[in-house]
Amino acid sequence: MPVSELKERHLAATATVNGLRDRLKQKRLLLLDTDVAGYAKSLGRSAVSFGQTDLVCCRTLQGHTGKVYSLDWTPDKNRIVSASQDGRLIVWNALTSQKTHAIKLPCAWVMTCAFSPSGLSVASGGLDSVCTIFNLNSPIDKDGNLPVSRLLNGHKGYVSSCQYVPDEDTHLITSSGDQTCVLWDVTTGQRISVFGGEFPSGHTADVLSVSINKSNPKIFVSGSCDATARLWDTRIASRAVRTFHGHEGDVNTVKFFPDGQRFGTGSDDGTCRLFDLRTGHQLQVYYQQHGNNDAPIVTSIDFSISGRLLFVGYSNGDCYVWDTLVAEVVLNLGSLQNSHEGRISCLGLSTDGSALCTGSWDKNLKIWAFGGHRSVV
Structure with a gap:
């Protein structure tokens, strides 16, 4: 032919x-006859009201000499690990602002970091296409550096995101610029499963983010430069369970809703979206109109414990707190005192929901504490 x-x-x-x-x-x-906000408003629901003192910056974590790219909390809520353009991971005590570890990385071009569920290890990945594991209890070497305890080698592109499987220090999922996600056995350093790649239902561009379902750790969702999010089941690695369309730009960040039945996404198109796992439907779009029509990029998202609030970091330094139910912005941390002076690159809520940490290209991390709304969120 x-x-x-x-x-x-x-x-x-x-x-x-x-x-x-x-x-x-x-x-x-x-x-879809309506979205979440339309239905909520038809029932007379109104947005959560936030005063200026209900979420305040109580600490600024200073120590990185380059842009902060990634952060993660330990399950015990007291410690944070951050990764920076300065080629270091820093482990912080969130209560005292003290640095407990400053880890020099074998490759300075780091993009992501994660705490293990036990809090004993941290993982990082970046442009060297390797996921590097450090045991925080290892003795430092003669140069004062923490030795690498495991290298997870196998991706053919940069490692964009990593997350430990909940309650397991032995398994970890990474996403990569090679269009795949991988489930690793940390103990042996071997790949257990590859998601995507040569399989037709996989992503068709760089994968930028993963989120594992805490209710069912066998399933996870990924976001990609192909403008889609995909749902995977680690028991059937060969193909995506479902593909979610709707975004008009790179999907930079994905996060499961607390109930495990929905997940949120954030994109270069300036929107966040809420998708339903079971139906595949898009339930809501979170978008603030900007005067110049040049919407800032969404870099990172997280939900409050109840799911009522959605925290969103943007490339212009704004950090919106959305009411997920009525799709209204109830607070912009970027307008508060002591806010960041650069792009918000990462954010995360402590396990108990009592504090939010944001990381920025201004080299700092900030911890925001809730005032009177702790019971609401």
Whole structure:
């Protein structure tokens, strides 16, 4: 068969697939008579009200000499690990602001970090395509550095995100610029499963973020530069369980809703979206209109313990607190005293929900404490 005919067939098949996808999208829209906010408002629900003192910056963690790229809390809520362009991981005591570890990385180009569930180890990854594990209890070497305890080698592109499987120090999931996610056995350093890649239902561009479902750690969701989020089951690694469309730009961040039945996404298109796992429907869009129509990029998201609040970091230094129910911004941390002076690159809520930590390109991390709204959120 001549090449020209093959190309024609390929174009025709692509057009057919795109046409079917559009028809499916229209059918889905017909099934959705309203969104979460529309339904909530029809029931007379109003937004959570926040005063200026209900969420305040109580600490600034200073010590990095480069942009902060990633952070993670320990389950015991008292410690934070952060990764920076300065090529170091710093472990902080969140209560005292004290640095307990400053770990020099083998590769300075770090993009992500994570605490193990026990809090005994930290993982990091970046442009060297390796996920590096450090045991915080290891003795330091003669140069004063913490030795690497395990290298997870196998990705063919940068490691963009890593997360330990809940309650297991022995398993970890990474996402990568090679369009795949990988489940690792930390003990042996071996890959257990690869998600995507040569499989047709995988991502078609760099994978930027993963979130593991705490209610069911066998499933996780990933976000990618192909503008989709995908749901995976570690028991069936060969194909994505479901693909979620809607964004018009890179999906930079994904996070499961506390009930494990929904998840949130944040994108270059300036929007956050809430998706339902079971139906595949988009339930809500969180978007603030900007005067110049140039919406800032969403870099990171997290939910409050109840799911009523969505914390969103943006590339312009804003950090919005959204009411997920009525889709309204109830507070902008970027407008408060002691706010960051640069892009918010990462954020995360402590395990008990009592504090939020934000990291920024201004080289600092900030801890925000809740006042009177602790019981609401």
